[in-house]
Amino acid sequence: MRAGWMVLLFLTVGGQARAQDHRLTDRLDPATAAAVQRVVDSAAHEGLPTEPLIQKALEGGTLGAPGDRIVYAVGALHGQLGRARAALGGRASEADLTAAAGALRAGLPPDALQRLQSLRGDRPLVVPIAVLTDLVADGVPPDEATRSVLDLAREGRADEAFMALREGRGAPSGPEPGGRPPLRPAADPPVDR
Amino acid sequence: MSVEPNDEIRDPVLQRAIAELQRPVTLDAEVERRALDRIRAGAGSGRRFQRLAWLGAALAAGIAFLLVGHPPAPKNPPMVSGTRPVLIRLAAPASRVVVVGDFNDWDPSATPLRRAGDGATWTVELHLKPGRYHYTFLIDGRRWASDPDGPRAVESDFGAPVSVLTVS
Numbered sequence: 001m002r003a004g005w006m007v008l009l010f011l012t013v014g015g016q017a018r019a020q021d022h023r024l025t026d027r028l029d030p031a032t033a034a035a036v037q038r039v040v041d042s043a044a045h046e047g048l049p050t051e052p053l054i055q056k057a058l059e060g061g062t063l064g065a066p067g068d069r070i071v072y073a074v075g076a077l078h079g080q081l082g083r084a085r086a087a088l089g090g091r092a093s094e095a096d097l098t099a100a101a102g103a104l105r106a107g108l109p110p111d112a113l114q115r116l117q118s119l120r121g122d123r124p125l126v127v128p129i130a131v132l133t134d135l136v137a138d139g140v141p142p143d144e145a146t147r148s149v150l151d152l153a154r155e156g157r158a159d160e161a162f163m164a165l166r167e168g169r170g171a172p173s174g175p176e177p178g179g180r181p182p183l184r185p186a187a188d189p190p191v192d193r
Numbered sequence: 194m195s196v197e198p199n200d201e202i203r204d205p206v207l208q209r210a211i212a213e214l215q216r217p218v219t220l221d222a223e224v225e226r227r228a229l230d231r232i233r234a235g236a237g238s239g240r241r242f243q244r245l246a247w248l249g250a251a252l253a254a255g256i257a258f259l260l261v262g263h264p265p266a267p268k269n270p271p272m273v274s275g276t277r278p279v280l281i282r283l284a285a286p287a288s289r290v291v292v293v294g295d296f297n298d299w300d301p302s303a304t305p306l307r308r309a310g311d312g313a314t315w316t317v318e319l320h321l322k323p324g325r326y327h328y329t330f331l332i333d334g335r336r337w338a339s340d341p342d343g344p345r346a347v348e349s350d351f352g353a354p355v356s357v358l359t360v361s
Contacts, residue, residue: 023298055327056350058298058299058300062299094324102357134359
């Protein structure tokens, strides 16, 4: 009987160990890895994407953040992904949800995302949402940025038109595929590790 | 050619029969010509078989070369279905630059940049699926720097500057 309990305990513990993402255990201290894993498991249980949460934790680990700060950031992202899913629905892709979580964090209202989604139909939302987020992050008032992006979506424009809108606003274009933007000197002094 | 009688067989009839069977046969010239033609034809089919064998061996060697001794992998990773090439660049005086981000598990050993011909620009080509990525540069193993060509992330949680990249 005792042996049976031991086997059950072994299988339970073993099962939990297998469920742990090795990237977390390899790169974070045990307590932080366990706390992040609980958030990841919760997200998986809710049907939310888990990879963005793991990447957030790895980002914190690589940048040398303390464990409690990593756990806080992962938990905050978990909440944003949940709000993004509430706005876009359960059929939204992981890429769309991740972009939408960033938009909500930038201060955009969920209904802006919903209106964008209704105008885009089945087309991916990543680029319009990213442009919207970048415009707001660059100082464009959210109402104005939303109106500009929704106008393009209403016209059925392609992703390139949204990119052009961002560049037209003076926002940095970034290393877009095929694009080779002019090099500029670093805008901010590098931060010591 | 002499035929030696078989000492174990005493029957004279059998001895004559054996001697007759052991006697060399002289073929008619026409029969001999036909026989030689057949033999030459057989040798020809053997050469064809030999050529086929060589061809098969060469084919097998070629397949083995492709499977085992394939040429060295290109410097850049191969395109993965559904991905797009993205050129990451940074102009910085440095002896080593790496990029870390959502695309490489934030692993500082995963994606070093290569110094361009001008000596001051560092580049690397990534192959990414559509999505939104966060990334930053690590210069000389001790300094973090965002991408001056890319938008800054609003969600920079850990103090270091982080850029965002959108792949459509």
